[in-house]
């Protein structure tokens with residue numbers, strides 16, 4: 001399409017919106033609500049993810065070996081652990097290191113008699129182990145099962161972590177918000193479709209003349225596509241702007257109010273959240289607008 | 304240029320508007336179509352622009368059977384045919400200039416050409432001074448001239464004019480006809496539906512008379 005045609009259709013599309021304020025506003029409000037909720041849930045979700053991730057850092061699985069396992073066999077097991085994708089890092093703790101840590105924890109820093117009485121033999125000589133940290137706690141159970149199936153592994157300890165609960169909670173939030181957003185998308189498409197339908201019926205005579213003069217289908221449809229896209233675009237820019245200010249306000253508020261929980265609430269900065277949220281919301285908004293007018297044109301503008 | 308082969312048109316309501324019409328109009332011809340009200344003249348014009356499709360028969364334009372045109376080819380076909388509608392069909396919310404420019408816009412003519420061509424065509428039909436008026440501010444004759452300007456503006460190969468002088472007095476009617484004749488002399492095929500026997504007689508062109516959906520007579524011309 002020519003640039004001048006593009007401008008012409010852009011203007012006609014904006015006129016459609018203007019001449020049909022009631023419907024346009026209803027569509028716009030629904031779009032705004034839809035994208036706003038999407039943004040809210042997204043913000044909660046990414047912050048939750050960050051919290052879960054923090055919690056995960058502390059979670060470890062500990063692997064102990066059979067008594068007859070040699071150092072090179074331990075090494076082999078270590079290599080196998082290293083290539084598992086869910087493992088973020090792992091650490092070998094030798095029997096001596098295990099004993100040193102134990103001594104510190106139970107007898108204090110200064111060498112006590114009780115500890116010295118063990119001198120010579122390491123009472124924890126079979127306690128060499130791997131400490132494994134996970135990339136993603138939800139994979140913990142399958143990792144543990146796998147570890148248990150290995151030859152030479154005597155025992156696997158796992159810490160029951162808050163992280164698991166957090167992860168479950170987060171999927172619940174995603175599930176619910178996903179449902180609400182899908183419903184809102186449906187309503188937005190429906191309203192935009194109605195708006196465009198009104199626009200088409202107002203311009204019925206004009207459309208008929210255009211076709212008789214020799215306008216192509218794309219040209220006849222363009223103003224209505226513009227109408228849908230503009231509503232979608234504005235309907236995502238408004239909630240994004242709103243979220244931008246609210247996000248800052250809320251994290252400041254929560255941080256001040258609950259500073260006891262500071263370690264837990266490591267908020268993600270707004271710029272980082274928006275780096276994903278802005279493009280996704282714009283695509284979503286424009287997509288919904290486009291879809292809304294596209295299906296209507298297919299139904300009402302059989303050329 | 305235009306050939307009708309046993310063309311009939313029956314409307315959904317069961318009204319047979321055209322009954323087995325065959326005729327040929329050569330390129331560059333100027334033809335009047337006359338007939339009583341309700342005889343099927345407008346129906347014929349609508350068939351020629353593919354606003355309607357015939358119930359039976361074949362319509363060839365420029366050697367092509369227009370009922371065989373694909374959906375996508377229809378716009379290009381219609382760009383070659385300018386129509387002056389009997390009821391004008393002007394856009395009420397746009398002024399004279401915009402109504403004429405509209406025809407160029409929808410076929411995506413370059414903006415510069417629109418700016419040059421529209422004032423020229425408006426001056427041809429004698430409406431240069433009223434380019435900012437809206438249709439409701441114009442007399443019937445003036446609206447008719449806007450409709451003619453819109454049909455001319457894209458330089459069609461064929462002009463179909465359905466009573467282009469119906470609302471004009473003698474002098475103005477003759478001027479419009481003279482204009483159509485000039486356009487015809489530059490090579491455009493012109494088909495004019497009219498009731499104005501005085502002008503028809505004066506201009507000495509081919510006249511097809513339609514009576515209740517049939518060609519009653521076809522005379523004159525070179």
Ligand SMILES: Nc1ncnc2c1ncn2[C@@H]1O[C@H](COP(=O)(O)OP(=O)(O)OP(=O)(O)O)[C@@H](O)[C@H]1O
Pocket residue numbers: 314315316318319320338339340341342343344345346347389
């Ligand atoms: N859309 C339609 N549906 C049903 N019947 C129609 C329709 N349009 C026209 N007719 C009928 O077809 C016949 C021919 O109509 P048409 O408009 O072609 O006449 P006309 O020769 O142009 O008349 P006029 O000189 O009054 O304009 C008439 O009987 C009319 O009632």
Ligand SMILES: [Mg+2]
Pocket residue numbers: 344345346389465
């Ligand atoms: Mg008629």
